[in-house]
Amino acid sequence: MPDRDIPFARPFIGDEEKEAALRALGSGWLTTGKEAAAFESEFAAFLAPPPAAPVGAFAVNSATSGLHLALEGCGAGQGDTVLLPSFTFASDAEVVRYLGAEPVFVDIEPETFHIDPAALEAALDRLSRGLPAYPGGPAGRPAAVIPVHYGGLPCNMEPILELARHYGARVVEDAAHSFPSLLPGRGFAGTLGDAGVFSFYATKTITTGEGGMVATRDPEIAARVRLMRLHGIDRDVWNRYTDRGASWYYEVIEPGYKYNLPDILAAVGRAQLKRAWELLAMRKAIAARYDEAFRDNPRVIIPRTGPGDARHLYPVRVRGGTPAIDRDAFIDKLKERGIGVSVHFIPLHIMPYYKKRYGLEAEQFPESLKAFRQLISLPIWPGMTDRDIGRVIDAVGDISGK
Ligand SMILES: *Cc1c(COP(=O)(O)O)cnc(C)c1O
Numbered sequence: 001m002p003d004r005d006i007p008f009a010r011p012f013i014g015d016e017e018k019e020a021a022l023r024a025l026g027s028g029w030l031t032t033g034k035e036a037a038a039f040e041s042e043f044a045a046f047l048a049p050p051p052a053a054p055v056g057a058f059a060v061n062s063a064t065s066g067l068h069l070a071l072e073g074c075g076a077g078q079g080d081t082v083l084l085p086s087f088t089f090a091s092d093a094e095v096v097r098y099l100g101a102e103p104v105f106v107d108i109e110p111e112t113f114h115i116d117p118a119a120l121e122a123a124l125d126r127l128s129r130g131l132p133a134y135p136g137g138p139a140g141r142p143a144a145v146i147p148v149h150y151g152g153l154p155c156n157m158e159p160i161l162e163l164a165r166h167y168g169a170r171v172v173e174d175a176a177h178s179f180p181s182l183l184p185g186r187g188f189a190g191t192l193g194d195a196g197v198f199s200f201y202a203t204k205t206i207t208t209g210e211g212g213m214v215a216t217r218d219p220e221i222a223a224r225v226r227l228m229r230l231h232g233i234d235r236d237v238w239n240r241y242t243d244r245g246a247s248w249y250y251e252v253i254e255p256g257y258k259y260n261l262p263d264i265l266a267a268v269g270r271a272q273l274k275r276a277w278e279l280l281a282m283r284k285a286i287a288a289r290y291d292e293a294f295r296d297n298p299r300v301i302i303p304r305t306g307p308g309d310a311r312h313l314y315p316v317r318v319r320g321g322t323p324a325i326d327r328d329a330f331i332d333k334l335k336e337r338g339i340g341v342s343v344h345f346i347p348l349h350i351m352p353y354y355k356k357r358y359g360l361e362a363e364q365f366p367e368s369l370k371a372f373r374q375l376i377s378l379p380i381w382p383g384m385t386d387r388d389i390g391r392v393i394d395a396v397g398d399i400s401g402k
Contacts, residue, residue: 006391008340009203012279012382013268020267027263032059032230035263039270043213046180046273047188055191055215056222059266060229063176063199063212064091065259068098069228070195070214071144073221074170076101080143081127083169085115086349087368088148092174093348102138105349107365111304113150113315116367117159120145124167136359144170147193149178151303151344152205152310154189161193170194176212179205180276182308189308190215195225200265205279205312206272208265232256282382283311286389290314290378293393299325299400301374313344317374318400325399327374333399334376339392342377 024035036059044057060066076082078100084092086105093103104127107119123133124142132139145164147155155173164171171193175181179198181189190196195218200211216222227234232254261269272279287305294300294316301317318330325333334341347368349360362369378392 003338003391005338006340006379006384006388007381008342008377008379010381010383011202011207012275012282014271014275016271016274017268020271021264024264024267030264031262032260032266033263035270036261036266039261039266039273040213042270042273044215046276047191047215052187052191053217055217056219058214058216058222058225058229059261059269060212060214060259061261062210062259063174063197063201064095065229065257066197066199066212066214067091067146067172067174068095068257069225069259070172070197070216070221071095071101071146072099072228073216073218073224074144074172074194076143076170079140081133081138081140082144082146083115083120083123083127083133083142084146084174085113085148085150085368086347086365087113087150087345087371088146088174088348089176089345090348090351091176092146092148093354101143102140103348103354104133104138104142105347105354105360105365105368107367108150108371110367110371112153112155113371114153114155115145115147115160117156117163120160121163124163124169128167134364138358142167142169144172144194146172146174148174148176149181149189149310151313151315152177152181153304153306154178154181154183154308157183157186157192164193172197175215176201176204177312178310180280181310184307189310191217194218195221200269200272205283205310206269206276208261208269208272211261211265211269227254228256229259230256231258279382280310283380286380286384287311287314289389290316290380290393294396297397297400297402299402300396311380314378314380315344315375316378316396317371318376319374325401327376330399331376334395337391337395339395340379343372343375344377345372347372 173196175190176199195216
């Protein structure tokens with residue numbers, strides 16, 4: 001019997017998640033309610049156990065929505081720029097455009113795939129002097145920086161926070177890959193900037209199918225996210241004018257959005273949250289097998305890791321040699337053997353919209369381009385069997401001629 005295909009990702013859903021969804025379905029309240037409120041407080045407690053300063057957590061229907069809300073809460077708008085790595089997902093740049101601001105791409109460090117602080121400083125310096133970030137590129141007040149904790153490996157936040165402070169920009173961490181990622185002695189990725197945004201998309205480390213969370217310690221951002229998440233409705237007004245507290249009365253004080261997370265999904269999220277460490281241990285065990293198998297393979301470069309790495313991705317770089325095999329052919333051969341892979345990421349600066357809007361050249365961000373051309377994300381999902389892991393290892397070994 002031929003082996004079944006190994007998907008690139010597969011959510012880990014057990015009885016607890018199924019029971020939670022049924023509980024919410026039977027509750028008579030499907031949309032945002034008690035489950036979402038409980039998910040938020042449990043998530044906040046996870047991120048900031050005492051004695052850490054408490055964090056506010058706001059459940060949303062995707063990380064993309066969360067990034068939009070967080071940036072809006074930081075005051076980014078028309079005439080502003082927001083700096084982010086080119087080497088990331090579409091969300092980080094599109095939300096900047098939603099707000100009428102302009103994304104400024106910054107190259108990455110070759111080993112970690114994180115935003116390069118030296119390149120960030122150069123761009124901030126030009127923007128702060130009224131110059132475009134790069135010739136022909138966007139100009140405008142740098143309102144925010146979005147570091148991406150790529151693959152679950154947390155960015156070194158010190159230089160990023162310091163640069164942002166120096167140039168008067170806010171920091172919104174894209175923590176879509178990094179729940180939970182710990183910066184030793186500092187706290188969780190997503191809690192170190194002005195706001196952090198997590199994703200519960202189906203392939204992410206914990207999932208609700210679709211969903212996300214905004215975390216912030218800033219009371220003004222928190223209030224703004226809460227308001228804008230649900231139509232810009234202020235429900236506290238009635239009490240301000242009467243002491244009768246009518247539940248039907250509300251006032252719209254801003255044109256907000258519809259970004260709330262329904263209880264059915266929040267209930268699943270609560271069950272996933274309880275497993276977060278267990279799921280991480282499973283991903284770590286897979287990564288350890290891959291590291292061991294590929295460490296001495298001259299054709300494959302294993303990902304840099306660190307103590308707090310959430311191991312959301314296992315991105316290997318393939319390099320030339322004999323027989324010459326390029327990345328795309330490598331992927332085709334893995335596919336032939338029934339192994340699902342992905343590429344994180346196709347840089348944003350080569351995407352038609354941004355390329356055209358800012359007149360960008362592929363070589364303008366050489367490390368992003370190089371990483372894109374070399375990387376393959378291998379399957380690393382809790383529930384992979386020993387045999388699955390062995391098949392991936394054998395396939396990579398065979399294809400690389402080792
Ligand atoms: C998945 C992802 C997002 C978007 O998450 P959604 O919940 O699907 O909106 C944003 N940034 C990065 C780096 C991601 O990988």
